[in-house]
Structure formats: C-alpha cells, structure tokens
Amino acid sequence: MDKEFQQKLAKILERNDWHLGIGDVENATGISQTKLRYWERKGYISSLQGKGQNRKFTYSTLMKVYQMKLYLDQGYTLAVAAEKAASKNHIVNLLKRVIFDRYEGTETIDGQMAINLGSPVDDPEHLIFAFVTEDGTDLKIFPTSILKD
Incomplete structure (x- = not known):
C-alpha cells in the first residue's frame, strides 16, 4: 500500500464520521432507544443531532454501546460499564494506529x-x-x- 493512500485511509478511519441512526444502534446492540437516550442524558454516550433532530451516532459510539452491554451483562453497574468501555475504546484506537503506522x-x-x-x-x-x-x-x-x- 503506498504511503499516501495509507495516510488518507488512516485519516478517514480516525475521523470516524460514519453515522448511524438510533434505530440502527438499537438493532445492532439490542439496547432499546429509551435506554440509549437515557445513557446520552447521563453523558455515557453522545450523538449528533441530524436533520429533524434525529440522533446520529458514530461507529465508535456503536462499539462503546456494545461494550457497555457486555459489561452490564456481566453484572457491572452502568457507570462502571461506561468507564470500562471507554478504556477499551482507547485500546482499539491504539491498535488502529499501530496497524496504520506499521502496515x-x-x-x-x-x-x-x-x-x-x-x-x-x-x-x-x-x-x-x-x-x-x-x-x-x-x-x-x-x-x-x-x-x-
């Protein structure tokens, strides 16, 4: 892979600007829209407000919600699940960087x-x-x- 293409691809993934609707996140994770809105009000996740005030979530947020669900299923509290998921997200970002820096x-x-x-x-x-x-x-x-x- 040439370096210029590698750098452009890394920037695209780093920006992480793919957006999913709240229904998409619910379907992918099994977390209800009501819970997702609650988690957002509590500051555990965030979204962008799209046209018509529809929530749009990044792929990174989708992965965080999925991780939070796994921790909740293991018996952790919501606050601890969110903290652990954020830590995992940091590790995933480091791995992406290693891959794009070294490939x-x-x-x-x-x-x-x-x-x-x-x-x-x-x-x-x-x-x-x-x-x-x-x-x-x-x-x-x-x-x-x-x-x-």
Whole structure:
C-alpha cells in the first residue's frame, strides 16, 4: 500500500464520521432507544443531532454501546460499564494506529499470506511479518532480501 493512500485511509478511519441512526444502534446492540437516550442524558454516550433532530451516532459510539452491554451483562453497574468501555475504546484506537503506522503491504512467504509490518527501528536490514493462522498470529523476522527473491 503506498504511503499516501495509507495516510488518507488512516485519516478517514480516525475521523470516524460514519453515522448511524438510533434505530440502527438499537438493532445492532439490542439496547432499546429509551435506554440509549437515557445513557446520552447521563453523558455515557453522545450523538449528533441530524436533520429533524434525529440522533446520529458514530461507529465508535456503536462499539462503546456494545461494550457497555457486555459489561452490564456481566453484572457491572452502568457507570462502571461506561468507564470500562471507554478504556477499551482507547485500546482499539491504539491498535488502529499501530496497524496504520506499521502496515507496509502483504507478501506470500512459503505459501502463506504475510502482513509486512516494516523494519524494526534499529534494524533496517530486517522486516517483521505477521502470519495469521487458525491458532492465532505469529510474528517472524526476515532479512529484507526476502522481498528481492
């Protein structure tokens, strides 16, 4: 992936300006519109007011509502569920940043698809690759010459 496209894609995802109606959030999470409005009044979530005063929620808020529901189902209070969900959201944002900062493309190595995560900062002669398997993700380091073969 060329760097310019990578940067543009990262900005699009960072802006997170996809909007969903309150009914969409209800359908996706199982949380009623009444509860969503209550959570918003309490400051746990937020929305934008669209045309006709319809609430519009970002994808990030959808994920927060989903996380809150999981914590509530585990017996946490609403306040604690919101706090934990906000913390998870921060981790997700860090992971997105890592992916977009490090992604250099994909390669086929020994018949397996590998994600090129670039060189370690102090070792430009090697590349880090992530191999996703059914059992998880493995990281392996190869000499940069692997791309020339």
